[in-house]
Amino acid sequence: MSETETKVIDRTDESSKVDLDELMRKYDTEARFRTLSGWQGKMIAVLAVAMSCFHFYTSGFGLLLAQKQGAVHLAFTLALVFLLYPASSKQSKTSGIPFYDFIFAAFGVASAMYLVVFFNDLVTRAGLPTRADLVMGFILIVTLLEATRRISNPILPGLAIVALLYCYFGRYMPAVIAHRGFNVARIVNHMYLGTEGIFGTPLEVSSTFVFMFILFGAVLEKTGLGKFIIDLSLSLAGWSTGGPAKVAVVSSGLMGTVSGSSVANVCTTGMFTIPLMKSVGYEPHFAGAVEAVASTGGQIMPPVMGAAAFIMAQILGIPYIEVAIAAVVPALLYYFAVMVQVHFEACRLGLKGIPWSQLPPIWPLLRSKGFLLIPLIAIIYFLLAGYTPLKAAFNGILISFVLSWLNKETRLTPLRTFEAFQSGARGAIGVACACATVGMVVGMGTLTGLALRIAGAIVSLAKVTPESGLAVALSSIVSLLPGATMAAEAAAAALTKVFTLFFTMIASLILGMGLPTTANFIVTSTMAAPALFLLGVPPMAAYMFVFYFGIAADLTPPVALAAYAGSGIAGSDPMKTGVTAFKLALAGFLVPYIYVYSPMLLFIDVVPIEMVQAIGTALIGVFLLAMFTIGFFKAHMAFYMRIIAFIGALGLMIPGTASDIFGLAVLALIFVVQTAKARMKAKAA
Template structure:
């Protein structure tokens, strides 16, 4: 036996012994039934009564999925039947969601929930009566409010649906469908609601808030109620946030009858895009892809130090590609990964924290991003492809850094990985194989693009059938490859693991699951189809796979993955999988549909009251105009507002409230921030609320699985997620991280340097690099990481990037600056409400023979009086107007680009500092503490 084989055998024996000793630390938390109940209560509804009522819930969920597939497909336009406009589809979408919310989610009976559930309808009824200033009869409002209160007090059994909940479900669905059935008559009386509109809107808002409490908990319900109260009670608010107050007629018209509130953009995105992506993920998981992702991650990474934790990060990233829920991601992958992490030495809290940090990050991973990507398309007004491009680098860097954090934790505890079932070949052979795989993927991508470029012009309208035929051939070929391997089984995490699955067979056993993802990404990124249509085609192909993979596997292997040995039984099982997937997808959407509708109340209140500008004033007063304090306050407010809210809802809330704050105050303080960077900033801190104690829902879910303390789990997960918290500040000041105005060569350079910087940041915050850090070493690592992230910060002190010129030299500065270079103007003027402000306008120097010609190209005319330069006119839709310039503004200062060396020269002293730190820590490395030289140490071997 060779020395390598002896080491391999010794490692296996050692692990078996430790596995037996730590068997008691396996699951440690809830049973599988309790975990399933946890997912159901948080994501799909915990009530499926026996008998006809339970079947009705399932049939309703199935009909919802079929409806969404119908409106997303091109079939209604082809047959000329069932074509609905956006408002009508939103109405039906909310009717399904709110009906299922009352049927599937029993209300909690805790004292706090009862008090809250009773007090909110009473409070809202009083507010509606106060707002009835236009002679609207109010006698019926207390009846409506007391009816909701009575339904809450009568109770909500978990095994049946009582009559009063049937009434709530049917009334709420009717209120949601009101716009659909009375669309034509409502369109003729916008702004002048009739008695019927009042009744439907008041009842609809009351039952929507109660549905929110049931399906999402109290947080979003409370926030929406506060904003509704603010809408009515504006005159009684403190001066800085006071407004005139709105009547019931205005609120009814804004919140329910038009598409400004409940039926606004957020619900529209849920209807058009989000449902199909959630359905796609549910079908993919039902086909077996979720288990495949976990097994592949473990086969590739389980042998490393802390291997199960690294595999948890990778599998959560892959699950996050298609998942819209942090909690579902935690429980789906954590059920398997958390016990294995505990077996190799992670504590219950650390195992749960790793799963939380990686699962929550699934929400920042393109292409789905917890549905926020599609909301950004609407709110920011840029193509979906650009959203994904901007979000890709920070998300990828964050995951790489989390893998490195896990590696550092394993180094601290001298953990070992799981034993492998094979002895890897020589390093050169493996490297050649890896490079060959990259080349093969590149060639395949090139051939695919070439083929598609040839098929479309050749076959015209029939190209879709040719593409489907080619996909089918690829699918059958990959399924044939999978049939040569043993079917993947999800191992019991409580059993001792003696060896890892072999990577090759594991990867080959499910390659066909990647085809629908390829279809989705291709349609989104290459064909540039709409997100809804892209998701439809990917889902349609996923349905085809669900119906055919079992029968084909029986033909190829003789049996499918669950033991069916005949084509008929396999086809029946595939049909059952499809129906289950359609039902699961719809039930997963209940909370998201309710969340987007209720978040619409908040968005509507913001637009109706102008609280956004008032909030900007509050933040400016608290920060004293300091830009970093502004960002910190915004981050804290995002965390607070995001607590207890699902990803989609908290992004809607924080973007509506806080994104304009950063843009406005940043511009006033000389920082020109692209709108997409601002939205990503508030989104990152919104999802951090899923981690942050004391309300971090994902932390509580992970603790339920691990058996650890949820608060400690949340605290550790928060420190693991500091890299995610640091990234938003970095890309606000260095938009290169978002690949804004960056070519592909510069983009690769930014990705490499930013990844190194984030790994050094992780080493600094975790207190371990090659060996345990001294305090000054951690501080130095953080300084080096900052310098790599923002090389211009230090260079700007040495060589100022701008030269300050008096306003009278504006025209000369235009003439002297090369076309396309940035020119900044410090401008004094009035804001939208007539208050004096100062801000910085960013101008790209246009083409022109001289300064006067370039000024005309900007669409700007100026008048000079002594040393004062005033803008006399700005042409409509001109570059000057786009920069924020307007007539009667005064130019205070011109900041022209100054010649300076490249900011990247700072990397030379930074590299020397890092080399010195590496040398010092290598000298201090102690082999007796599990730090053998040259093996898996620190940054270079992560």
């Protein structure tokens, strides 16, 4: 190990005080698996590798029919969940697998594979299920709910149970959501044998695109890409003002392109970056919050985003690359906001970067391991060239394998490949359970028609009439501005849209506190996003809106899991870390509103000049927003100046030349005032 590497690693000695496994188990339910050895451990390893081999082979040489592919995918998933995850957190994680979990696993596999074995018979008698069909369907529903409870938490299966009960007891519900009700046979038939229940779009995407990209990430991790990304980030940003925090932002954003879990990202890169940030003077709660915000943003960072992005593409019926392209500008705004805030915080505290002598030199680093970035570049090329995400991931894995042999340290030996395939399967089963279970919620919506009723209810709740005081007041205020007028009818429509967006945001955040991001997106895209369609919001903008806020739930107290994981590493107060993370991610809460009102930021109906203006003013707006959250620009900002900065930020983010001019005037005012204040402080010193 070189002297340079030793100096950098010395700064992270504090991380050894943190039990990473315990931290993961505390905040990431998918990390609460059994630690097995002997024949049971080998059996699970072989089963996981077999699952990865099945998906790798079918992605390269031809998928099964969608329902068959999903059934095999689910059979592997249920077997692994029951063998890996105990029924209670109080059970020993090392005492072996109890006999009843083998029984659960057998029932789960049998009920899923029943669809594969008797597929032709089921197709010929579609709509007329036999008793055996319904019994197997009932068994699958029960085992799936239990598996999801074990690997996730009781909230998601609880939501599915409520959906099933609603299907049955619909006639007894209040008039606004009542329906005629369905018997058990009809419900099981719809959920098990139909294509809008368990084996609907979410599981179809999980069994194809999502699994392969998770496997791609696992393979890249085994080549040492994670360490290379951290070293590269240190070389690029470690020397600058507050460099370690910028390293956290860059490395976590890059790691997020190959990992879809906020908590896992925090624990992976945070073990290095958080102690490094603390070592140069950042407060513990701020260090934990920066890592949480940067890691969470990985799910919105192209080219490889969270699993929900693939489902979004499938729902919209468009190539995944279009979703990735649409996410580029919002992701850049998000990370630019975080980067500016950590810079202002470093300036406020007078922090410096890491000396050049303690950083890995960039050119030797790129020469020795720069090829590790080629698979990511190849993925982008394949997607742009029109390949399906499935084929792009397959080719990316092959390229990773070949390139890994260029360096002894990165070589994917048979043992490393086995471990990567095992890790890939383990990383995918949580998503598979969530997608299959939430499929029942989606199936409830299609069976009962509840989705459209909820959309109408949200719009009705948010509706503002032209005669209301709010509409009259808004039209009067706007009319006071030079050259601006607004009728009460237009004001009412504008307020209705704002309130609908706000209620949809709240629904996404609340669901996100208990559901995985993928499940959250599927539920909100089914139940809440249609309300935005009724107001004329483009489908891409509507789905991206709920996608963002589902992810933001990981940073929103009281259940901010990513922030709490960061606080565990930083040794800070969890709630204080969560509140700080919320402040740092404030741009992420405003950006979705921006692209709803200015869809060009998602590359929808682009007018080049207007788009350049929209992006430029949004970046400046984010700059002002950072002043508001940190309270510093050249010198400490008084409270009233921070409020002015926030108002100016809103002006620049709201589409329109008049509001942009107002925001720029605010920026000029703050620049003059803060520059004068900084000079006075310098003279006094």
